[in-house]
Amino acid sequence: MYVDSAYWHNKVLDFKDKRHSLFVTSCGTYRLLTKPKLPTNRPRGRIDYQILYIASGKAHFYFNGIEEIVAAGNMVIYRPKEEQRYYYYGADHTEVYWVHFTGSNVKNILRKYGIPDKAHVIHTGTSLEYKHIFLQMIRELKLCKEDYEELLVNYLKQLLIMLHRLMGRKPKGRNRLLMEEMDSAVSYFHENYNKPISIEEYAAGRHMSISWFIRNFKEYTEATPAQYIQSLRISNAQTLLETTNYNVSEIAQILGYDDPFYFSRVFKKQSGLSPTEFRRQLQQDT
Numbered sequence: 660m661y662v663d664s665a666y667w668h669n670k671v672l673d674f675k676d677k678r679h680s681l682f683v684t685s686c687g688t689y690r691l692l693t694k695p696k697l698p699t700n701r702p703r704g705r706i707d708y709q710i711l712y713i714a715s716g717k718a719h720f721y722f723n724g725i726e727e728i729v730a731a732g733n734m735v736i737y738r739p740k741e742e743q744r745y746y747y748y749g750a751d752h753t754e755v756y757w758v759h760f761t762g763s764n765v766k767n768i769l770r771k772y773g774i775p776d777k778a779h780v781i782h783t784g785t786s787l788e789y790k791h792i793f794l795q796m797i798r799e800l801k802l803c804k805e806d807y808e809e810l811l812v813n814y815l816k817q818l819l820i821m822l823h824r825l826m827g828r829k830p831k832g833r834n835r836l837l838m839e840e841m842d843s844a845v846s847y848f849h850e851n852y853n854k855p856i857s858i859e860e861y862a863a864g865r866h867m868s869i870s871w872f873i874r875n876f877k878e879y880t881e882a883t884p885a886q887y888i889q890s891l892r893i894s895n896a897q898t899l900l901e902t903t904n905y906n907v908s909e910i911a912q913i914l915g916y917d918d919p920f921y922f923s924r925v926f927k928k929q930s931g932l933s934p935t936e937f938r939r940q941l942q943q944d945t
Contacts (some may be wrong), residue, residue: 663688664900665800667808673705680764681727683811686796688756691749701743707761708769709737710818711745712789715849720745720778722779731849732785732842734822736769736778752850754804756793756849759814771817773826779791781911783825785845786880787890792818794939821909841879842870848884852891853915894924895927906935 664687676682684707691697702729711718717730721744729735731754737743747753762768766776783789796814799807847861861884862872877883882890894915899910911922927933932940 662690662900663797665797667800673707674761675706675760677763679812681762681768681812681815682760683796683800683815684759684761686756686758686793686800686811688754688793688797690746690754691747691752696748696751697747699743699745702738704739704741704743705759706739707759708739708765708924709743709757709759711737712754712756712793713784714754714785714790715846716747716751718745718747718755718872720779721846727780729780730842732783732838734781734783736774744853746892749785754789754849758793758796758815758818768816768819772823773815774819774822777873781826782838783822784879785842786821787882787887789818790894803818837875838879840867844876845880845882845887848891850886852888852895853913855915856888889925890906890929892916893926895938896926896934897930897937900934910934 664685666685669681670684674684676684689697690877704783712734713729713731715731717728718735720729721742722737735745747839752849771778792814796811799814800813843865844861849854858873859869862869865872874882875888880887896914897906899913903910905913907923908919911919913920916922916925923933926937
């Protein structure tokens with residue numbers, strides 16, 4: 660299992676903060692690679708708020724004792740003292756990002772951005788931008804540079820604004836079917852990003868024209884299918900560079916690149932650093 664998380668002043672326990680209207684306390688990500696199951700059971704909940712983003716696969720949540728399977732392209736919100744019971748399974752290829760936050764005015768801030776008081780599951784679609792925001796929050800919590808607490812709040816508000824804009828155009832009828840089709844494509848790419856993928860064959864297999872599929876996928880994720888797959892590969896390359904001792908050639912092979920030099924060029928174009936430079940910078944930051 661891959662875990663990357665950070666906590667304000669290393670405080671793992673939840674806490675209230677009434678000095679600020681909004682305050683981010685922790686953020687992280689889980690990706691089940693070999694672990695068969697990851698359960699969470701908090702009968703009394705927590706005293707802070709939590710948002711979880713299902714980036715790929717699915718997760719099993721229980722609300723009022725009833726199971727709800729939440730697929731990629733959704734976020735789940737928990738409020739203080741709400742029972743939290745959910746499970747991730749390795750077979751589901753689950754990747755989830757989460758953030759905990761507190762403050763004296765959180766309820767009104769959530770209302771301002773259109774999140775209903777009783778809502779638990781919010782359909783958000785799948786966007787690389789969501790993932791980027793969570794990763795930025797994790798990084799800021801780790802480095803604790805000047806004004807990082809204010810920057811964390813700005814990132815969280817950016818996430819809430821994105822949700823508000825999306826909820827302003829709720830899908831109906833055919834649009835909902837389109838979103839489900841795009842969710843299926845996202846899940847397929849997450850599960851097969853390190854294998855050869857033919858966009859043309861995928862579209863034909865789903866009875867879609869290639870131009871229609873690319874156009875709607877880009878509108879849904881803000882990236883073409885090829886760009887999205889490449890971003891998945893680079894994101895996973897960054898994870899492997901941070902959490903393993905594999906060399907660049909081995910990582911390239913794991914991610915489906917036959918040529919490690921081509922992989923390095925693509926990585927530098929996406930990240931601004933070569934794989935070796937990226938790993939060196941991580942070591943300097945820790």
